[in-house]
Amino acid sequence: MARKCGLGRRLGYDSDRLDELNKDAITLLVDLRDRDGRGRGDYVISGCIGPRGDGYDPSFTTSTEDAERYHAEQIASFADTEADLVSALTMTNTEEAIGITRAAQNAGIPAVISFTLETDGRLPSGTPLAGAILEVDAGTDNGPAYYMINCAHPTHFDDVLEGRGGWVRRIRGIRANASRKGHDELDTANELDEGDPYELASEYASLVARFPELTILGGCCGTDERHIEQIASTCITSAWPRTARA
Numbered sequence: 695m696a697r698k699c700g701l702g703r704r705l706g707y708d709s710d711r712l713d714e715l716n717k718d719a720i721t722l723l724v725d726l727r728d729r730d731g732r733g734r735g736d737y738v739i740s741g742c743i744g745p746r747g748d749g750y751d752p753s754f755t756t757s758t759e760d761a762e763r764y765h766a767e768q769i770a771s772f773a774d775t776e777a778d779l780v781s782a783l784t785m786t787n788t789e790e791a792i793g794i795t796r797a798a799q800n801a802g803i804p805a806v807i808s809f810t811l812e813t814d815g816r817l818p819s820g821t822p823l824a825g826a827i828l829e830v831d832a833g834t835d836n837g838p839a840y841y842m843i844n845c846a847h848p849t850h851f852d853d854v855l856e857g858r859g860g861w862v863r864r865i866r867g868i869r870a871n872a873s874r875k876g877h878d879e880l881d882t883a884n885e886l887d888e889g890d891p892y893e894l895a896s897e898y899a900s901l902v903a904r905f906p907e908l909t910i911l912g913g914c915c916g917t918d919e920r921h922i923e924q925i926a927s928t929c930i931t932s933a934w935p936r937t938a939r940a
Contacts, residue, residue, distance in 0.1 A: 713771045716741065720775040734778065740806070741772030741780040743794060749784035749810055749845065750877040752818035758833065761793025766800065773801040781806040783869070784845050787819040788829045795830060795837040808842035808869065813876045815854035823854050827861045842867035845914045847874045847889075848897040855905065867910030868901065870894065872917045880915060891921040895928035902929050 702712045720741060727737040746764055747754025756764070765782075772780050780803055782794045791807045798805035809817055809826055816822055821829075827841055841864050843851060848870050855862050872889030873880060880887070894917075902908045911929060913921045 716771040720777045724776045738778045741777040743782040750881050758789045758792045761790040762797045765794045766797040769797045769801050773803040779804040783808045784810045788826050791830045792833040795834040804839040807838045808844045811846040813850045815851045840866035844869035847871050869912040869914045871915040888916050891924040895924040898925045899928045
């Protein structure tokens with residue numbers, strides 16, 4: 695949900711209305727959890743935060759201080775609900791990631807940082823994934839609860855993770871694109887590239903088998919229930935150890 699200085703204001707929403715909408719979104723998730731008869735130990739409810747600029751365009755830059763101020767209001771809304779954490783998706787640069795993490799620390803709610811990557815495995819800003827994680831951890835006293843990768847195909851970052859150091863273990867989740875295309879191609883495409891659900895699930899299973907820390911799996915651009923169902927069934931039956939599934 696955009697804040698008052700961004701899309702929300704341009705759509706005519708004031709600060710109070712945006713606060714209400716953010717809280718209503720969490721209330722909806724809480725209601726779904728409760729109707730399923732489960733408790734907080736079975737569900738993790740996340741307040742979703744997007745980048746201030748275009749997640750495909752690295753030209754937008756911000757300072758950590760500006761990012762902290764900009765995102766603090768929405769994070770405060772989520773912190774005043776039953777949300778367990780906030781997740782910042784499609785982050786393109788470390789400055790904004792640090793600002794979001796600091797705002798979450800001030801609000802007393804855990805933060806998850808999910809970077810988007812180009813076809814070379816780097817952030818749109820050009821920063822290597824390892825450097826981005828290490829920089830955010832250094833700038834926030836290891837603030838993020840964990841990291842994720844989203845809006846990139848597994849082939850874009852597979853070799854970036856291989857044989858690397860302890861920073862890889864900070865990555866707990868993948869929400870990959872169905873398409874192998876880069877952001878420039880996807881941004882100008884006239885049709886949605888749905889990729890191959892079976893192929894994508896196989897690539898997920900390969901990652902999970904090599905990196906057991908990856909326990910949060912989902913989908914991003916081009917994915918739908920077919921992809922998610924195939925990812926779940928493939929990883930449960932072939933990738934995760936039986937003890938982890940019990």
